[in-house]
Amino acid sequence: MTGSRTYIVSLKQTATEEEIAKAEAKVTDSGGRIERRYNSPILKGFSAIIPDSYLSELQSLQGDLLIDNIEADQTVTTQ
Secondary structure (H helix, E strand, C coil): CCCEEEEEEEEECCHHHHHHHHHHHHHHCCCEEEEEEEEECCEEEEEEEHEEEEHHHHHHCCCCEEEEEECCCCCCCCC
């Protein structure tokens, strides 16, 4: 997918299944692809390949009632 990167979208712990599905649908409707869904006490959200053309719109929603954080997916090491 040209002009896209993988991001982790963290949602508020209060997000409902319906709200999560709507957020995922917005990403796929913009030409993105959901890679993985997270639903644990530590992280609720999803990772997705998000087109650059949609990223700024999604970032504008950060801090609202649903989206807690958006960050680029990257490898983390301990040493």
